[in-house]
Amino acid sequence: FSADAAADLAASALNPSMDSWDQAPAASALEAEVTAALAAEVFPDARTPDALVTTGGTESNQLALLLARERHGAGLRTVVGADAHHSFRRAAWLLGLPEPVVVPAPHGTMDPAALAEALDQDGPALVAATAGTTDEGLIDPLPEIADVCAAAGAELHVDAAYGGPVLFSRTHRRLLDGLDRARTVTVDLHKLGWQPAAAGLLAVRDAADLAVLGHTADYLNADDDTEAGLPDLLGRSLRTTRRPDVLKTAVTLRALGRTGLGALVDTCMELAQDFADLVEKAPGLDLRARPTLTTVLFRPTGAEDETVAAIRRTLLAEGRAVLGRAKADGRLWLKATLLNPRTTPADLAEILTLVEGSTHR
Template identity: 30%
Template sequence: MNNNLISSEELSNAVLPHNLGNFENIFHSANSEHYRNAINTTTDLVQEFLSRNKKPFSGIEAKEMKEKVQQIDLDQKLSTYDELLAEVDDIYVKHATAFHLPQYVAHLNCPIVIPALAGEILVSAINSSQDTYDQSAGGTFMERKLIDWTAKQIGYDVNDSDGVFTAGGSQSNLMGLVMMRDCFSQKRYNHNIKMDGLSPEAGRFRIFVSDKSHFSNLKNASIMGLGEKSIIKVPTDDRFRMDISLLKKYIKREEQLGNIPIGIVATAGTTDFGNVDPLEDIADIAEQYNIWMHVDAAYGCALLLSEKYRDLLNGIERADSVTIDYHKSFFQPISSSAFIVKNKRELLILKHHADYLNPKEMDEEEIPAQINKSITQSTRRFDALKLWFTLRMMGKEQLAEYTDTVIDLTKDTASMISEDPDFEILSDSDLSVLVFRYIRSDIEDTNALNLFIKMKLFYSGEILVASTKVNGNFYLKFTLLNPITTTEDIHQILTTIKKHGKDFNTEK
């Protein structure tokens, strides 16, 4: 051993300054105590948020909230973290929605698991970028392994499939539609849209979705230059799932009009009803017409882990691509999503080279670059680490148990609502969404009655429910994603809804 070699600690002390002066806010070993104090002080505020919140919302009105924020002079810096956190507490934390409480039954915001929060600390501090190996190293292969793991849950051959983490379901759906359009154009017309732009035929491309599918399909079609006219909405059946007989008719109708079917988007878990389109039937039709099948499983991906309810996704393994939102159904902090393709060779359509990132001469087997699979992100957070923490500490089975619990709760809740003469429920749910309304025989305007109830709940902050419109009528909506919520909690929420409903005449 060479005794002239200095230790890594001595080397660090030799080349790194102990006092960074005006650079004391830089994340650096010389400022580690500053970092620790800042994190610990902020964690104290998080603990306070947990301990003092007894209802999901403060009830503050938007006008007051806006005035609070506008009073802040951003050009005047604060002196201490105590001052900063007191300010942020006043204008944010005290009024932040508490998704973890059982009284929050509104939107697709899941409570989050602690291992993922631990992972978030590393994600933010180390700040890796997932676009190239030299910026992420192990993160590249960890993300790839999680993509393979997810593909296996879908039922894909992991040797043939691939994918990438994304910012959310809308972005993943955009990738699905871009792949659908470009692969179809390449195979049918030998036309490369990436290089040559839209072909003359593209104005007649048609994509079929259910009329309860996510709005991102319309926005994405517009972004892609196909226009919203390219999205053909197929009516749904009595459970608000794509009607297969009408899908066949709509495809034939578009062909007769001279238009060109290029793909179908199936929804595995609709936002308003939590139901899954008949995936096997849709796969049959996609194969019959030799067109792309994309499954938007942003919400329903949780079923992939469940032995009890996994059969609801039968047929998803036949899709060409799938959207996954871990931050909806895997109890992950925002953002944590993925786009998965059955045939990894199709992803070459998205590949672009930049000499400073992924030059053509780079051997991707030796030095992989995730940017080759991304459509709109180069710099990209290592969000996969949060899921890694979760799986390694909790395992697939515990996540599945959480999912089964909320689906079982939803079934019990549907029974409670159906059996109560004060309520009218529209449909049961494959997942955990229930659309219903409070009714009174002496009130003709049921829409106004339920809107009144929703706003009373919102501004009291005691309970947060969502709402939607079906055939022009206003409905209340439960989205149940919290495994801690009990039937007793639901009973109390329904009792409170009825209380406000009975007050409608005197307070409206």
């Protein structure tokens, strides 16, 4: 992890701005290479995939809705699962789109049959599926959802901010079958890519979809400069001044490659399984379910939600453990999201010891 931190420091020290080619010629060339390579990972069979660098999943999801709105107009309906990221509601509000239609997720993932019913209306729709839900790290049934979208003539976006880097894993990438059937995909390498923020991406199947972002400011991308072959960066983001964040990712890819990153993903997913094993063996703890990615939900047996919340706050306030919280099946759960491949079995056991100790205070 020292390489990406060093690259982040170098980006700060060099301080180029990615709003015009003359301010960042090397960084703009590097960004073009890296985004093309990552887009090809998401859409391996596409003829002209591309990707934009963003600040994270929220900006990527907003851009996906913006691109769809420009194709279909302000009457576009956004359809999301009940466990979709909150950014879709905010993006719809910012873009003047109707409030998203929410499809039930009875087992934590979008129900394809309910989706088909939601799409049985006139008018354009963008379905936003999730590969790595915030609360449980679950993956919507992407092949079935893609089939429903194709039958209804709806477009598909997948928010894979959390789960997208599983593509690097030869062992687990099958979990993302159907991802390449989307028109746009959000990925955030700040999570399972281990990049310092910001490290988001919006990948698109067809680079032509990005043309609507084109914008001209004579002092940044004059027409004659563009016609002469100078790269036009202003249409690569809704921001003007932006850091060369892609440098961090480029250094990491150079140092570890797909195989190295995939091994780190595999390690974290194995840690989640190991932690789930420990919870199942602990007599005073309940496990929500076996983890899909690297998120494990658990709680003290028979505890009230107020007790679960108090345990989390106590461990945070004492600086002993950082656990999240999530609602599932009407109850509050402690959430362990394992993203550090250097976590040891002793670390996992210590988390449970701390929770059990706080339970009996």
